[in-house]
Amino acid sequence: MGERRQHEERDGWNEPSGRSARDDETADRRGADAYHRGSVLLRGQMIPERTTTSSLLAPDDPADWIRMDPWRVMRIEAEFVDGFDALARLGPAVSVFGSARTPRRSPGYDAALAMGRLLAERGVAVITGGGPGVMEAANRGASEAGGTSVGLGIELPQEQGINQWVNLGMSFRYFFVRKTMFVKYSRGAIICPGGFGTLDEAFELLTLVQTHKVERTPVVMFDREYWQGLFEWLRGTVSDSGNISPLDPSLVRLTDDPAEAVDIATSALPGKGHGASREDGGTSK
Numbered sequence: 001m002g003e004r005r006q007h008e009e010r011d012g013w014n015e016p017s018g019r020s021a022r023d024d025e026t027a028d029r030r031g032a033d034a035y036h037r038g039s040v041l042l043r044g045q046m047i048p049e050r051t052t053t054s055s056l057l058a059p060d061d062p063a064d065w066i067r068m069d070p071w072r073v074m075r076i077e078a079e080f081v082d083g084f085d086a087l088a089r090l091g092p093a094v095s096v097f098g099s100a101r102t103p104r105r106s107p108g109y110d111a112a113l114a115m116g117r118l119l120a121e122r123g124v125a126v127i128t129g130g131g132p133g134v135m136e137a138a139n140r141g142a143s144e145a146g147g148t149s150v151g152l153g154i155e156l157p158q159e160q161g162i163n164q165w166v167n168l169g170m171s172f173r174y175f176f177v178r179k180t181m182f183v184k185y186s187r188g189a190i191i192c193p194g195g196f197g198t199l200d201e202a203f204e205l206l207t208l209v210q211t212h213k214v215e216r217t218p219v220v221m222f223d224r225e226y227w228q229g230l231f232e233w234l235r236g237t238v239s240d241s242g243n244i245s246p247l248d249p250s251l252v253r254l255t256d257d258p259a260e261a262v263d264i265a266t267s268a269l270p271g272k273g274h275g276a277s278r279e280d281g282g283t284s285k
Contacts, residue, residue, distance in 0.1 A: 083178075092266075097190070098112060104137075116142040119138075153172065183217075188268060
C-alpha cells in the first residue's frame with residue numbers, strides 16, 4: 001500500500017475521493033452503450049428491444065399496427081428526402097464496402113486506407129457504411145487526404161456509430177433506403193473482404209447492373225484469394241445448373257492492387273480512371 005502511495009505521489013496523481021477505477025470503467029461502458037434511432041440517441045433502459053426494421057418486418061405484430069403504417073410510410077419518405085438532400089451535391093463518388101471486423105494494422109485495413117486516399121487525391125468522394133474496420137480505413141484515407149468522406153450508418157441492435165473519420169454522415173433506420181443512397185450516388189464500387197452485409201451490398205449492386213435497372217457501374221472485388229472461391233462457384237455450380245446466364249466477365253473485376261482497384265472503380269468518371277481500357281476476362285493479371 002505504501003509503495004502504491006509513493007508511486008502516485010511521485011507521478012503527481014491521486015485518485016479522486018469518492019470515485020474508484022471501477023466507477024470509471026462503468027462510465028466508459030455507459031458512454032459506449034449508445035443506440036441511434038434515426039437522429040435520436042438512446043441509452044440505458046431507453047434502448048428498444050427491436051430495431052425499426054425488425055418491427056416493420058415482424059410477423060407477430062398485432063393488427064393495431066395497421067393504423068400506424070401511414071406513419072411508417074412518412075418516416076420512410078423522410079429518410080429518402082434527408083438522404084437526397086444531404087447527398088445531391090456530393091459530386092463524383094465511389095463506394096467502398098467491407099467488413100466492420102477488419103482490425104487496424106492489418107493488410108486489409110491498410111489497403112482500404114490507401115484506396116480512400118487515392119480516391120480523394122483524384123477529387124472523388126468516398127462513401128462507406130460509416131462503421132469500423134474497412135469502412136473506417138477508407139474514410140480515414142479520404143479524410144487525411146483532404147477529401148469528402150461519407151458515412152451512411154444503419155440502426156443495429158449492437159450500435160456501431162459513425163466513425164470519427166467521416167465528415168458527412170447520416171444514420172438510417174431502413175436498409176433499403178440506405179442501399180438506395182449507395183447506388184444512386186456512387187459511380188463505382190470497391191468490394192473488400194467482408195461477411196453477409198458486404199455480400200448483400202455486392203449482390204444488390206450486381207443484380208441491378210445485370211438487370212439494367214441502373215447504369216453500368218464498374219465493380220471491383222479486392223483480394224483475389226478471398227473472392228476467387230465465390231466466383232468459381234458462380235461460374236461452375238450456379239451457371240452449370242442453368243440458374244444464371246454465363247457471368248458477364250466485364251461486370252466485375254478482381255485485383256490485389258489498391259491502385260488498380262481505384263483505377264477500375266473510377267473508370268466511368270471522365271478523366272478519373274487510368275486503367276479502364278484493360279480487358280482481362282474479368283480478373284486483373
